[in-house]
Amino acid sequence: MESFSGPDATTSDDGPPPPSPRARSAEARRDAILTAAATAFVEHGYGATSVDDIAERLGVSKPTLYYHVGGKQELLGASFTLALDAYSDAVEDEAVSGVTGRERLHQVVQKYVEITTTVHGRCLHRVPDVELTPEVRDRLRAVKRKVDARIRDLLREGVRDGSLRSADIRMSTFAISGAMNSIAQWYAPSGKLSPEEIAERLWDSFAEGLRPR
Template identity: 30%
Template sequence: MTETGQARQVTSETSSAPLGRGVRLPRTERRAQLLAAAQEVFAANGYHAAAMDDIAERAGVSKPVLYQHFPGKLDLYIALLESHVDNLVNAVQQALASTTDNKQRVKNAVGAFFDFVNSDVGAFRMVFESDLRGEPAVQEAVDRATSASVDAITETITADAGLDEEKARLLAVGLVGMSQVSARFWLANSSMSQEEAVALTSTLAWRGIGAGFPLSGRD
């Protein structure tokens, strides 16, 4: 597995204690461990209050080891953000590829956003609520979370509904926007189950898309 691939697998499943100094790890494993430690520190303290000393201590490594992988705090933050964006985009792509029934595809795509928001609060806040959007590299990564998801859905709608790319993209933007906002609202404000929230949101989306265009799998 490449170093990038290893970084993409960073999740909320981090250890509750530092690994300990003096333990040798392959470079890809060490990088993943450092990203996991950084996630904990950024989530607890925010970007501006987080210190590289804290991240190194959390990971159980020396600061020189940390700097061997990441030249600075912003580089570390961007690498972590990119890994979260990759996880979300991959989830959307897999949701679309998991079935040929378009009604289920819509539900799966909506569910991918709810899963992302609910599985790791720190990850979704970095992607959707980053306070560093003034940094061009951060803004680029945040924009990719939406644009790559829209691209994947646009391709599916174009192939199955016979729409031109512009119309398909507009529908895809609507589905992604609805999914993001609904998932974030549900997490912050609703007591209903995730399953019910996904069903409600996807039903609304399907009745709009499925009722107006000749997609397979219609009720």
């Protein structure tokens, strides 16, 4: 990867300096490469997509892809990592506010659906994990466990505070996670519903079934 050091890269009492123009340019190129790769994997499948296809889509050479990210498996792993980082951050305590378990679960659903409708989120749910390196596969499973545990905790919290009803926390978690993950299979950016509208309609379906009686 490109790096930059020099007078502009020193720290100050005000904190670290902003990235240099060269660093920003390298990051932008890397983002463009990962977006193009994830888009190709979503549209044509991982197995049917070659590095040549991704390079042609971007109008660059194969060595450029290898320089900024790596080969095909590295491209896939980097796309998955972007989505996994976002999912992990979305369920952290500081990312979820609200008084009741119901309010907090609603926010998790909104954030999760938003991530799932990104190209990296769709790539994560559409490409089989057998294509991943062991390290990325392990991270994928760890984040899945983290998200499921967070949903279970919020369901229990809602039951305790009276804002939710669930006779079976485990089954409710499976139903919510499964419904949110399935969005990646049919969502298209050109569709009639925005990610926000999808999240709200999905939440309405969940909330009705979980409404206290």
